[in-house]
Amino acid sequence: MALNKTAEHGYRTIEFAYLRPEKFNLDRLAKLAQSLDVEIGVTMGLPLDKDVSSEDISVVSAGKQTLADAIRAVRDIGGNKLGGILYSAHTKYNRQPTKKGWDNSVAAIAATGEIATQANVDLVLEIVNRFETNLLNTTAQGLKFIAETGSEHVRLHLDTFHMNIEEANPAAAIRLAGDKIGYFHIGESNRGYLGDGVINFDLIFDALLDIDYKRDIVFESFSTTVVDEGLSLACAIWRDTWEDNDPLAAHAKRYIELKYDEAKRRRATNARP
Template sequence: MHRLGIHSFVWTGGQTQEGLEMALEKSAEHGYRAIEFAYLRPERFDLDRLARKAQALDVEIGVTMGLPLDKDVSSEDRETVARGASMLADAVRAVRDIGGTKLGGILYSAHTKYNRLPTAEGWKNSVATIAQTGEIAKDAGIDLVLEVVNRFETNLLNTTAQGMKFIDDTGSDHVRLHLDTFHMNIEEANPAAAIRLAGDRLGYFHIGESNRGYLGDGVIDFDLIFDALLDIGYARDVVFESFSTAIVDEGLSLACAIWRDTWTKNDPLAAHARQFIETKYAEAQRRRATNARP
């Protein structure tokens, strides 16, 4: 059985220690066993205190992030790539220090809408940096997962097939894919087939609706998604992600184009998401059992 998690931006913009601790408490209160934080700058937060609180609540921590343009590891500029590699190494250490288990997101490029195609040299620079970061993460006991996102948030990895080639190029057995239903709905011809293609290389999974709001209020066929997750025996984290201007981190909101309220109250949203995911998962198990009968 997967571990069900929730993104901290359902609860807080993530600017204060108190907000992050509240997010941990609310996640546990709603029955979530994992929480996803955006990158936590060690100088701004008491990571030890957060780690102790998460442990006491039995909530596992994952961290996701995107690189800024001046630290884009898919750049052709060596200094820019070096700055990005340093930021990724620091992020792995921060995840370790907070007692987290994984670092994911757009780790292979800047989190932005590019105005150019990726280059062969940029791809090689990114591959080399992620291979190096994968070794640092392995030594720290941290999973490294690369989020495949839509064309408006990166120019490098928009499909699962591209992600698989990228991982092959790293030569690392420690780097896995991080897929997200919101992004797959934009880029994949067949999201369920993409999940099956990823197979045991799928290391982290985001559940999000096509409009970023309540699950079931958009166009994603979650029956097909959960059937595919069962088919590959996926047993890692499944994390609900939803963004609204009601609770806002300015940087992420600009990068993800969050311009409106997809919801205004977070408690009912979180309760609904957990029930929706558990129901869909149970329905998929029943379909599987029925189809297996002679």
């Protein structure tokens, strides 16, 4: 149903959450996506008992295995990227990150990057707000982290919802990241309809044009009506921001195209002598 609706609204990419992979027929999904000409991306967050930023080596090892399994699932479903909070647990921590935990995470992501390269899957690390990780909250932190992995295959996954909380200047952060951005989430400040919050999307799309971003831009919104209960709890979704995802998806597609076209017109106007 979701795949068919994605194609119907003109989207060329769908994102699945890696929550209960055992319940999905990966081969069937891969064939359906291919027939609809829709690419598949997968995102996830690690649980505490598989936190690769832990100082407990057994927990780190379990996390590395989970990431490797996820890469294989993305490959088998015909997907092309794995994103999300791959470098720590998806949770509100009650402690500061440690140097050892940072180093363990860098090593785990470097190793996962090699597995992803072999599987022809992009590995993109989502920079999220302080209530969902204690490790990577800003683009600058993310750039430092991926530089330390030493892998050219690991990129950043930026999200306007999280940037609106953590970045002093989201547009400047986009320009700072440049070609290190491998995946981009468009989400409103209230997680609902685009344009109903406080994010200045004109500045966002101007910056994306400035860095010549040509990879996926994916709309993300949450409501307890639809979103998996576990994910709703992890993301602190306590109310229905909408009830029908069909008009939501249609509106988001129009809004993104409108803002992108407006940014191109501004650039053309400013370029005139």
